[in-house]
Amino acid sequence: MDKEALSKSYSPHVVEEKWYKYWLEGGFFEAEDKSEKKPFSIVIPPPNVTGMLHMGHALNNTLQDIIIRYKRMQGYNSLWMPGTDHAGIATQNVVEQALAKEGISRHDIGREKFIEDVWKWREKYGGIILNQLQKLGCSCDWKRERFTMDEGLSRAVREIFVKLYNDGLIYQGDYIVNWCPRCHTAISDLEVEYEEEKGGLWYIQYPYAEGEGGIVVATTRPETMLGDTAVAVNPNDERYEDVIGKKVILPLMNKEIEIIADDYVSKEFGTGAVKITPASDPNDFAIAERHGLEIIVVIDGNGVINENGGVYRGQDRDTCRENVVEDLKKGGYLIREEPYLHNVGRCYRCKTIVEPAVSKQWFVKVKPLAKEASAAVVKGDTRIIPPIWEGTYFEWMENIRDWCISRQIWWGHRIPVWYCDECGKIIAAVEEPQVCPDCGGGSLKQDEDVLDTWFSSALWPFSTLGWPEKTEALETFYPTSLLVTGFDIIFFWVARMMMMGLYIMKKVPFNDVYLHALVRDEEGDKMSKSKGNSIDPLKMIDRYGADAFRFTLAAFTAQGRDVKMSEARIEGYQHFVNKIWNTARFAFMNLDDYTEKGEKVKDSEYSLADRWIKDALNRTIREVSSSLDEYRFNDASGVIYQFVWHELCDWYLEMIKPVLYGNNSPERRLAAQETLYDVFEKTIKLLHPFIPFVTEEIWQKMKVAEGTSVMVSEFPAESETYEDGDAFHRVSVLKDIIGNIRNIRGVMNIPPPKKLRVLLSVPDRELRSILDDGREYILNLANLQELSVEGTVEEPRGVATGIVGSIKIYVFLEGMVDIVAERARLEKEMKKLSKDLVNVSKxxxxxxxxxxxxEVVIRKEEAKFEELKEKNRNLEEALKKLQEIEE
RNA sequence: GGGCGGGUAGCUCAGUUGGGAGAGCGCCACGUUUACACCGUGGAUGUCACAGGUUCAAGUCCUGUUCCGCCUACCA
Known part of the structure; x- marks a missing residue:
């Protein structure tokens, strides 16, 4: 035991840094590629290299760390694989912005130089978030850190692209995709966020080419009419029966387009006639394909009208809309304009309104992959926890659409496809080909596009372990045991890892997926920079310590519910950490002269308190373990909080104080010391996964062993030898009695220092012996000067009465009986009791x-009834006595 | 439009197979007793959203209503 005195309160700063360094240097985070021990592995959801630690990361990584520390202590060969994601668009944006400050655009310096700059940027700032994870205490195996753009992982990307291509699961083509005019790239369907916004609905008349009148269409995007190539109506719409096949004049453009019929058009909406702009709307594009319509692109990659837009050329889409509306009005084509609420899709990264646009892109045919991924969850190869998310997963897998994987940016994995200048051959290859395999031509150009970042993330569980090499790590740790992530990336990431894992490895990527909720502010709003309601985890760690912060996150992580975070809650759990600290102080003060290797304590020397706390600890161990096994983080933290504060501190320490302080029984003192040491050390171990720093600090001071760490010590296992139902029963009786006396003291306003005299009337022999044996505890914890335990006795005069079952408690008040207060107290209890009594007897x-x-329920009710009846009788009696005094 | 989750103490939330409504924080009173005032002891607090139903028994199961949140969807 360390003799140096501990300060009265725990200060995290020095401690955290010290132990993290110790763990790193000691190699305690490192897993073994090959081991006798059973493997357990988690791959980190790789944060963006541009990322800064936010609450979502904090929650996600705290949960992972809790599990990995728990498993490591249980003796598993535990790997937590860390790393980062190259985050194509986001990272490119950041570096472009930095260049912009110097007045340079990426086009000024060219692709090669630009990518060089990104790598330099990454060298400089890319590690920030990983350092921040260390502040949180994350026990990742840092020596294995991976980056999605590493050579090995890039190789994996190319291999898989080529395999998919050769298997016919990747194709290229001109299709309508979501285009972000600001990021200047295509994005996948998932990367578009739809939100209802106020807009307008414009009714425009397209005059018939021959004859009078025209057809009126309704649109939310009048500017797209420049690219209209048809007007569509429903084939069953009587109103338009006669006009199908007729030509109309496209206003402003003065060209003829045809009225066609298609089932897609709803008769009910608007006028029942739709303008068709194949290049700017996915539905229109589909119609165009069905009817062989011309596709005219009028909006370019920057969201600006191109040469096909006539006089509107060069105007951005918003300006163009204003002008088109104005001109339609002038020309008498605009019939009506009404405000309209509709869904607007925005780029999830930059919030720019997405422009559906036709362009040549690469796609993955995901249907066959999705089928396998779905089946694996049905079979139970992968468990989704909580299971509520299974439905979401299945539904998406069933309705999945092809995945657009090409991006028109520079930062990322360049698509491993080359085009032969001479014969036009398309070559997909892992390594750059020198000559065209068909014509032998040497002039090959690589595709300019890069892959969606999620393409490489989908490979993460095996690419980080060395695939395509057959590494030992891959052999040992794949499939990984657990994935912990937010439900918001089920589709982006979880689903795609499932597909790729099964496709490449023929095995699921992880056995369990634990999906946690989002961290919100105390109002329940999503935290965001723009709202200014986000709490900075690093500030919280700085203010309250990483442990308090982590414990708070664990305590509020109930399955399937969002975590509402507020600083006050973290402060609350800081108190808990401090409580543990002070428990340690207490222990150290009283274990000065104790060494674990001292003489063996005889079983008979263990006090009731010793036996009871071991039983309580045993229950706690069981519940913490089973909760963690089921990822019930709030239950696990709640159970342990309850044990530490309300069993260990409130009762056990108080019960053994007289033994520790007094000198009259060295044997019992030693027994208490041994128990305290043992129970406290196990408690520290139980707590370690949640609050690693303070537990290490304390554990090291306990000098359990040199040169090692609590993080690799053995996690406590429940043990039959600690089970003690008798002690549990006895202490609950004592607690009831002590609680009742304290209640009398409190309600009757007896000053706490005043020592009381108490007489217990105990008809039951067994209870009498329990109370007799436990008299020291009652004397001390209820602060009594005298305690008599008798059989049935007549109620003395001048007492306050407490009833616990058949036991009557008489507290002598020696003339201080406040009759009014005592009557009120007893009557209140009567009232509460009679309610119960009525219910039971009913x-x-x-x-x-x-x-x-x-049978069980009936017997329980009967016993309850007897108990209540007896208590009622006793209360009545006490009230009668009171009456006598009054008279 | 479809789907999912939620409404329990002042606040944040637990409540696993139906069988005596809970915790933490906050609040009130008393108290510095040699671990801790980041503490101790005691106390107060509920139409378990609403309406039906099933059941001996419903916070828990079923139906409907309502409010909030989220996901998803090609109706211009």
Whole structure:
């Protein structure tokens, strides 16, 4: 035991840094590629290299760390694989912005130089978030850190692209995709966020080419009419029966387009006639394909009208809309304009309105992959926890659409496809080909596009372990045991890892997926920079310590519910950490002269308190373990909080103080010391996964072993030798009695320092012996000067009465009886009791209940009834006595 | 439009197979007793959203209503 005195309160700063360094240097985070021990592995959801630690990361990584520390202590060969994601668009944006400050655009310096700059940027700032994870205490195996753009992982990307291509699961083509005019790239369907926004609905008349009148269409995007190539109506719409096949004049453009019929058009909406702009709307594009319509692109990659837009050329889409509306008005084509609420899709990264646009892109045919991924969850190869998310997963897998994987940016994995200048051959290859395999031509150009970042993330569980090499790590740790991530990336990431894992490895990427909720502010709003309601985890760690912060996150992580975070809650758990610290102080002060290797304590020397706390600890161990096994983080933290504060501190320490302080029984003192040491050390171990720093600090001071760490010590296992139902029963009786006396003291306003005299009337022999044996505890914890335990006795005069079952407690008040207060107290208790009594007797008098309820329940009710009746009798008696005094 | 989750103490939330409504924080009173005032002891607090139903028994199961949140969807 360390003799140096501990300060009165725990200060995290020095401690955290010290132990993290110790763990790193000691190699305690490192897993073994090959081991006798059973493997357990988690791959980190790789944060963006541009990322800064936010609450979502904090929650996600705290949960992973809790599990990995728990498993490591349980003796698993535990790997937590760390790394980062190259985050194509986001990272490119950041570096472009930095260049912009110097007035340079990426086009000024060219692709090669630009990518060089990104790598330099990454060298400089890319590690920030990983350092921040270390502040949180994350026990990742840092020596294995991976980056999605590493050579090995890039190789994996190319291999898989080529395999998919050769298997016919990747194709290229001109299709309408979501285009972000600001990021200047295509994005996948998932990367578009739809939000209802106020807009307008414009009714425009397209005059018939021949004859009078025209057809009126309704649109939310009048500017796209420049690219209209048809007007569509429903084939069953009588209103338009006659006009199908007729030509109309496209206003402003003065060209003829045809009225066609298609089932897609709804008769009910608007006028029942739709303008068709194949290049700017996915539905229109589909119609165009069905009807062989011309596709005219009028909006370019920057969201600006191109040469096909006539006089509107060069105007951005918003300006163009204003002008088009104005001109339609002038020309008498605009029939009506009304405000309209509709869904607007925005780029999830930059919030720019997405422009559906036709362009040549690469796609993955995901249907066959999705089928396998779905089946694996049905079979139970992968468990989704909580299971509520299974439905979401299945539904998406069933309705999945092809995945657009090409991006028109520079930062990322360049698509491993080359085009032969001479014969036009398309070559997909892992390594750059020198000559065209068809014509032998040497002039090959690589595709300019890069892959969606999620393409490489989808490979993460095996690419980080060395695939395509057959590494030992891959052999040992794949499939990984657990994935912990937010439900918001089920589709982006979880689903795609499932598909790729099964496709490449023929095995699921992880056995369990634990999906946690989002961290919100105390109002329940999503935290965001723009709202300014985000809490900075690093500030919280700085203010309250990483441990308090982590414990708070764990305590609020109930399955399937969002975590509402507020600083006050973290502060609350800081108190808990401090409580543990002070428990340690207490222990150290009283274990000065104790060494674990001292003489063996005889079983008979263990006090009731010793036996009881071991039983309580045993229950706690069981519950913490089973909760963690089921990822019930709030239950696990709640159970342990309850144990530390309300069993260990409130009761056990108080019970053993007289033994520790007094000198009259060295044997019992030693027994208490041994128990305290043992129980406290196990408690520290139980707590370690949640609050690693303070537990290490304390554990090291306990000098359990040199040169090692609590993080690789053995996690406590429940043990039959600690089970003690008798001690549990005895202490609950004592607690009831002590609680009742304290209640009398409190309610009757007796000053705490005043020592009381108490007489217990205990008709039951067994209880009498329990109370007799436990008299020292009652004397100390209820602060009594005298305690008599008798059989049935007559109620003395001048007492306050407490009833616990059949036991009557008489507290001598020696003339201080406040009759009014005592009567009020007793009557209140009567009232509460009679309510219960009525309920129970109702049940027992109900024939149906007696016939239909289970035996156990009936017996329980009967016992309850007896107990209540007795208590009621006793209360009545006490009230009668009070009456006598009054008279 | 479809789907999912939620409504329990002042606040944040637990409540696993139906069988005596809970915790933390906050609040009130008393108290510095040699680990801790980041503490101790005691106390107060509920139409378990609403309406039906099943059942001997419903916070828990079923139906409907309502409010909030989220996901998803090609109706211009």
């Amino acid at each position: 049940k027992l008098n109900n024939r149906d209940f007696m016939e239909k309820a289970s």
